[in-house]
Amino acid sequence: MTHTTTTTGLATVPALSDLELRRVDRYWRAANYLSVGQIYLLANPLLREPLRPEHIKPRLLGHWGTTPGLNFVYAHLSRQVRRRGTEMMWIVGPGHGGPAAVATAWLDGTYSEVYPEITRDAEGMRRLFRQFSFPGGVPSHVAPETPGSIHEGGELGYALSHAYGAAFDNPDLVVAAVVGDGEAETGPLAGSWMAHRFADPRRDGAVLPILHLNGYKIAGPTVLARMPEGDLVAMLEGFGHRPYIVSGDDPATMHQHMAHALDRCLDDIAAIRRRARSGGGPDGDRRHIEARWPMIVLRSPKGWTGPGEVDGIPVENTWRAHQVPLSEVRANPAHRRQLEEWLRSYRPEELFDERGAPMAETTAVVPAGDRRISASPHANGGLLLKDLTLPDFRDYAVDVERPGSAATEATRVLGGYLRDVMRRNPRTFRIMGPDETASNRLGAVFEATGRAWDMARLPTDDGVAPDGRVMEALSEHLCQGWLEGYLLTGRHGLFNSYEAFIHIVDSMFNQHAKWLKVSRALPWRRPVASLNYLLSSHVWRQDHNGFSHQDPGFIDHVVNKKPEIIRVYLPPDTNTLLSVADHCLRSRDYVNVVIAGKQPNLDYLTMDEAIAHNTRGLGIWEWASTDAGVEPDVVLACAGDVPTAETLAAAKLLREHLPELRVRVVNVVDLMRLQPAEEHPHGLPHSAFDALFTVDKPVIFAFHGYPWLIHRLTYRRNGHANLHVRGYKEEGTTTTPFDMVMLNDLDRFHLVMDVIDHVPGLDVRAAHLRQRMQNERLRCRAYTREHGDDAPDIREWRWTP
Structure with missing residues (x-):
């Protein structure tokens, strides 16, 4: 079966009427204006007076390069949602696309609904600008504070995997996932192109990838942007997609191309769903396996509509547009004039009314209520969350x-x-x-x-x-x-x-x-x-x-x-x-x-005992201890299934060979109980910790992980100086289970030796037992080397009173 790539150009009939073109462009210009304002302005948000140094933020933080492309995508997605009634959310993959996500949420009205102090007027716009990348404000990337987001922009590579996770079991949802071309170089994103092979269009939503190629990452070109288009298309088709190419820099033409591409993509998605959901067999109609899921490759200049040159050096469509194109605005009058010209190029007087609110035609592409992409309840999943129906x-x-x-x-x-x-x-x-x-x-x-x-x-x-x-x-x-x-x-x-x-x-x-x-x-x-x-x-x-x-x-x-x-x-x-x-x-x-x-x-606790033990998070196992009613000589603590077994075996050896020794066995299931109560909600008060572990007796702790973690969690405890931890110490190989614990000195024999070494007065009195434990280790090691398995007394060990 052969496939051809659809490269969008102007359709015979333009995808947008003159009115629609004007509306989508106004929304885009407004979002761009608000994005630039967030990066630069402290005051004078509507340029009602010439820019002065005090209107400019002292520290310019933020990222412009990807932002106009994101605003362009959002404007067109919103138009489609309003037109079709599509249930849609978006994922902003490009790292620092925060200005776009915040600007579009404010234009839609969502931002003011969740942050009432950021009103949709001139004062609200001023506050919107001031808070961005400002102490006590909001981050420069898409973050939890951003309505409509489930994706942290501070780390790259996960746009598509998050999008498919959102789409699973959401049959009516379309997730538009914008993938930056820098992000596209990451391993996680490369693997994510296959994710649609795990989605079922009969019961899952659809993901619409939008690969946004603006040519550059922070300081250099990107691979996919420089890849010959035939190779790029072949790669994407090989992953099972039908790419629609939208490429250029003329806004009017690009609006028409993007509208046409989105029409085709959403029509394709609807057709795949119809085929998948109309099948009559037990597996439904599987013809959709052969379908190519649509996607868009959007090629636009980095820093589109921003300064073409700064100080005679090219900026737009270069890596220099990535962050802050004009960096000396407070101190450099020429830069300040250029910033004002840049902002005025969006013609804010056509976009916002006298109060500073978006004009009706500026937001004419915005859908209503929960259909606004920034207001999607799927992006605030707790609104939709229902308790699991769990068996007992x-x-x-x-x-x-x-x-x-x-x-x-x-x-x-x-x-x-x-x-x-x-x-x-x-x-x-x-x-x-x-x-x-x-x-x-x-x-x-x-x-x-x-x-x-x-x-x-x-x-x-x-x-x-x-x-x-x-x-x-x-x-x-x-x-x-x-x-x-x-x-x-x-x-x-x-x-x-x-x-x-x-x-x-x-x-x-x-x-x-x-x-x-x-x-x-x-x-x-x-x-x-x-x-x-x-x-x-x-x-x-x-x-x-x-x-x-x-x-x-x-x-x-x-x-x-x-x-x-x-x-x-x-x-x-x-x-x-x-x-x-x-x-x-x-x-x-x-x-x-x-x-x-x-x-x-080994199983130790009945279900009722297990529930009580988990509720406490840790506790004394009385049946394994010999200190009932008296103060222990030593505490054997353990956390983890294998360390627990070795601790119990050590306790049994001490019971047999040192019956007069008072041993307390403490098992830890909730590791955070070891921290003080002021450090963790599950932490034990010092008094409770001292009652379990004592303040002056040696504690031999057998731990599942690296031993120093237990010291980190307990360093503020009264008896920390008496704590001796055994755990994994980066010794391992292909061997037997018991030889593995011996390699790391976590075995029962070494735990007994630790007791002898740390309980005062035992070193001389129990010297014979200590030597016997050393000999046992040698015996077990020799057995594994000869037989390739652990000795029967180790393999078949059980606890007996």
Whole structure:
């Protein structure tokens, strides 16, 4: 099947009448005027008097280069929405497009609705200008403060993945995603061109990519802008798109071209939807697989309509237009005159009335109410959010006759719970992950749904379906972007991943956590469902894959963020995992990180005990302790499933060999409980912490991650000097599970040695036991080297009273 690219030119009949052309151009000029004003002006917003130095901001911050193109796109999108009634939102991919998004929201009236003090008059315009990139104001990029946005402009690469996340399960929505040509050079964006292969036009919305090529990034040319057009078209067609080219610099001609291109794109989308939704077979009419989803390639000058030259040096259509084209406006009268000429070139007297409000014809392209793109409820997803219908997690509990006597695979059991979450919430819950859902033992979810896949299927494929709700792509960036877009538009989800490779989205996590932190302080932003990570195949059970797959450091990265946003859970067994998962799926405005192994692990707590333990966040396991009613000699603390097992084995050895030693075992499931109450909402008061861990007794802490994190969380505690932490210390290889913990000195024998070394008076008295523990380590190491597996007494160890 061959395809040809449609390059738009003027249609036989112009796409815009003279009246429509005048209206869309007036809106565009007004948005450009407001954008320039935001970058430069403190006062005199309507140029009612000549510009003076005191009218100019002392520090000029902001980005002009991409802004006029964004305003151009928004004007034409608004016209189409008003004309067709399309349900639409937009994503601003180019990094610092904030002036455009704020200007268009003010013109539409949305900005004044959410910020009543920024009125639609001259005084409101002055405040709008003053606040931009100003202390106490709003950022220069598209941010949570910007109505109509779900996408943080401070980081590039995620416009398309966020757009598709927003479109999933929104069958009537069109998401216009503007991709900057600098952004298009990022890896995440390159992978996102394939995202439509995971969307089902029968039940999902559509994404309209608009690749905005203005030729330059910060200081140099961009690859796609310099690519021969035939090669660019071939690349985009190869990804499954039908590109419409809009190129030029003459406003009147460009308006006609853009209107024509959008007409074709929206007609194409409507036709694909009709074909997909009219099929009669069980899978519907799959002819849409062969359809080319439309997109626009918009070529316009960088800094379009701005200064052509400054001080004799070309600016418009060069990289110099990227930020602030005129940089010395306060001190340089020539620059100030040029700025005034630039602003007056938009003819503000034709755009705003005597009060400073937009004239009716200026906003004639703006749709009404929630159809305004800046007012889309999808961009404030909490307005649309509905609680999940969750099964009772208690129904999935495993029986625990006595602690540590039997083992289950925690994530496999969780998979059954998530399967039923999927069944009960067929339009509001999805699971994302990089081809690891089954590997992480969540395979039961495939009893409820398949893997999303809207391409050809072969008899050898397993569980792929066009309407699948498990989103698997071998790009953590794409999965994270999908989930962020899905959550921010009012739905729920879970990201499951191997622990070591979740680092790939470190910066995306950063941006989402910052988004939540800011949006929580904005009354008009409604709470959204939490971003939930399930990290399995973790550091201690990647013994088969080896060193490259062994890294627990995502926790360290997460706890750097604001405490009101982040939560970290290390459930020690299956029932605690079920309870934690239910809690996380019900939560709002958090990032929840849950770390749980997929391999068979001992179960310790009944469901009622697990719920109580999770509610406390940590606690003494009395059945494993020997200090009842008296002060302990030592505290054995643990966080994580493997460290918990090793701690219990160490406690058992101490009970056998040093029965007179009073040992307290404390398990931590909510890591943030270790912080003081004044540092984190979940933090323990000092008095409660001291009661658990004591202020003067040694604490041997076996931790899932890097040991210094525990010191960071507890450095203000009274007994911190007595805290001795064992964890991962960057020792790993392909080996056995127990040899892995021995490599990092987290094994039961080393924990016993730590007790002997740190409990006063034990070093001499228990010297024989210490040597025996060393010998046990040597025995276990030799066994693995000879047999390729752990010794039977290690593999089959169970807790016995």
